[in-house]
Amino acid sequence: MMIRLCMVLVAVMFVFVSKISAQSNSEELQEKRGQKVLRKLEELLEVKELLDLLKEDSNDMNDEQDNKRTEETIELGTSEELDEERRDYSTDYDCAHRDHPDYGCVGKCIATSKCPGNHYISNLCPNKPADVKCCFTANSDSQCTSGFSDGHCIATSQCPNNDYVSNYCPTKPPGVKCCRSKPTDTCPNDGCGSSLKTKACNVKSNSNIRLRDNNSVFNSKGNNDGADATSNIADMCNGKKSKRSSYDCVISGVTVPTPGGWVCIQAKVLDYLIALANDGHDILVNTITGACHSKTSKHYSGLAVDIQKESSASNYQAWMTKCTSMGGTAYGPGDAGHANHVHCHFP
Known part of the structure; x- marks a missing residue:
């Protein structure tokens, strides 16, 4: 009987101890789990704080960009105004x-x-x-x-x-x-250089060199087009480029557009005109960079000049000889399309 009672007491004690142990283990486990959950919550809070900071920075950057765009719009105007x-x-x-x-x-x-x-x-x-x-x-x-x-x-x-x-x-x-007076120093300084300017001024002032002042004699569209020989040399002498005509020409039944725009008259052409004048020739320059010529003409590159044969007494052969002696190519009376003038161009 005593033995059974002892055995029951032992069993009860074992169950009691087991429960206490289980409860202790459960509490410890729950505590660990609680700590783990707290850590997770803390981590989530830190992430949230970081996200809030990033959001604030992003908002600040957007505000700065908006302000910048507003300033640019105020300064430059709308796209429609810019296009206009x-x-x-x-x-x-x-x-x-x-x-x-x-x-x-x-x-x-x-x-x-x-x-x-x-x-x-x-x-x-x-x-x-x-x-x-x-x-x-x-x-x-x-x-x-x-x-x-x-x-x-x-x-x-x-x-x-x-x-x-x-x-x-x-x-x-x-x-x-x-x-209230004409301003000075307003013309763009993008001409052809001081050397060519000086040569052009020498051509302009030489009494042996006469320059056509209107291209209408060659084409009705060239009336006062600003690309006549007088204007070409005057522009160069004023430190600017020489103008090319800008209209359609009909040459031998074929419509050929002139290029328009501006170009420098090259030194070889200016030197050639001065050389003829210094040799005592009294010449009339028809065209330089303006009027009608073939599509690939050297005139449009500032490398050619046409001189009028005014009479049978004109010493046009000497003009042609001078051209070739200076490294150029000459055409004149006897050559197709050059019955009344001498053409001289340089490479």
């Missing part, structure tokens, strides 16, 4: 280099409706729409252009004899005033 500006103010060479008698070389190709005082010249913006002309008051405030017939907002340093009036160019920097 590019359309209006991308100026052709002819316009930018036209030395206006009152305003100088300040022309810009813009719509006539935007040209203050309608001070524009036609046919100087051949690559623009019909309503775009060469305006010489594009950068001037209306107070200046309406207050004075020749008023133009320009740097005081470019206004001769300080002939300017203050407070008539309110949208311009302090150094820009309303000048």
